[in-house]
Amino acid sequence: MDIGIDLGTANTLLYARGQGIVLNEPSVVAVQEGSRHALAVGAEAKETIGRTPGSITAIRPLRDGVISDYEAAEEMIRHFVRKAVPGRRRPRTRMVVCVPSGVTPVERRAIVHASISAGARAVHLIEEPMAAAIGAGLPVSSARGSMVVDIGGGTEVAVISLGGIVTAQSLRVGGDRFDAAITDHVRKRHSLLVGERTAEDVKVAIGSAWPVPGGEEFERRTFTVRGREKVSGLPRTVELTVPEVREALDEPVEAVIAAVRVTLEECPPELSGDVMEHGIVLTGGGALLPGLDLRLASATGIPVFVADAPLDCVALGSGRCVEDFDGLQRVLGKAERAR
Numbered sequence: 001m002d003i004g005i006d007l008g009t010a011n012t013l014l015y016a017r018g019q020g021i022v023l024n025e026p027s028v029v030a031v032q033e034g035s036r037h038a039l040a041v042g043a044e045a046k047e048t049i050g051r052t053p054g055s056i057t058a059i060r061p062l063r064d065g066v067i068s069d070y071e072a073a074e075e076m077i078r079h080f081v082r083k084a085v086p087g088r089r090r091p092r093t094r095m096v097v098c099v100p101s102g103v104t105p106v107e108r109r110a111i112v113h114a115s116i117s118a119g120a121r122a123v124h125l126i127e128e129p130m131a132a133a134i135g136a137g138l139p140v141s142s143a144r145g146s147m148v149v150d151i152g153g154g155t156e157v158a159v160i161s162l163g164g165i166v167t168a169q170s171l172r173v174g175g176d177r178f179d180a181a182i183t184d185h186v187r188k189r190h191s192l193l194v195g196e197r198t199a200e201d202v203k204v205a206i207g208s209a210w211p212v213p214g215g216e217e218f219e220r221r222t223f224t225v226r227g228r229e230k231v232s233g234l235p236r237t238v239e240l241t242v243p244e245v246r247e248a249l250d251e252p253v254e255a256v257i258a259a260v261r262v263t264l265e266e267c268p269p270e271l272s273g274d275v276m277e278h279g280i281v282l283t284g285g286g287a288l289l290p291g292l293d294l295r296l297a298s299a300t301g302i303p304v305f306v307a308d309a310p311l312d313c314v315a316l317g318s319g320r321c322v323e324d325f326d327g328l329q330r331v332l333g334k335a336e337r338a339r
């Protein structure tokens, strides 16, 4: 059984050869304090964030696009592979694992180790923007320059040509920072403390990066958050509006735009010409933020497209590799093997 893994900071997806995406769960592990034993992994563990009794901690093994807890990451990979591929023996499993383009050699080894301990005989690492571009249907092997901006927990911007990444930026600003910006705003403007899950709910319900054409109804929406009053410590609710949330998101959104500009500047002129002509493709959950495409298009003067099913692009790209190891050999790194 060959498997592709999108090891995301927010969500982990598994693609099984011949089957498609077989698992899609939050990248969260709940552990008992003191022991490293995982009590729950994935959707079940995410439910516990911000609600755990003192002795249980909900860990996100990856944050802002990098691995922040190796042990938990390993536990999570093992758990998901077992869940998606039941049965005690997983002979000859090959895995294609997507990693952020900025990972260090130490992080690469940690991911390979975790995959092997989860049952892989051979592991190929592929950089996330490459997988995202393949999953979005971009012609990565051709001589034409393609730009992909993958906004998950963090952000990856890359220009790809002839099966390789020509220039890339890895940014610790993405969905997680969008949430943090909302938390900050609510604390400063309304003196209310809210958790990161609440902030994410606000973002998904009424977040935007630019007024959406024809979105008058959307502009009038509000979202009521419940939190704890900063001074009194008592529970209180506050009604947030679309324009104020957009303003709260301004800084991290500008940071993403700045990274796109830098990547364009660093890229050889022929390739940036291709990008100007064919546009920029957005993938990852952040691509769903209303108006982000329009704002980026207006800031760069380049057409911007949101990929179909942006949350699935990286997993589908790793899946394409799993279905066609030989055809995509050039984009896949050399295999690391279990000893």
Ligand code: ADP
Residues within 6 Å of the ligand: 007, 008, 009, 010, 011, 012, 151, 152, 153, 154, 174, 175, 176, 200, 203, 204, 207, 283, 284, 285, 286, 287, 288, 289, 290, 310, 311
């Ligand atoms: P990762 O690859 O890091 O796991 P994903 O590509 O799965 O990340 O995207 C997850 C991020 O996308 C989260 O920050 C989540 O809040 C955000 N997200 C999901 N849906 C939406 C939406 N409709 N609007 C804005 N952000 C969204």
Ligand code: MG
Residues within 6 Å of the ligand: 006, 007, 008, 009, 128, 150, 152, 153, 284, 314
């Ligand atoms: Mg991702």
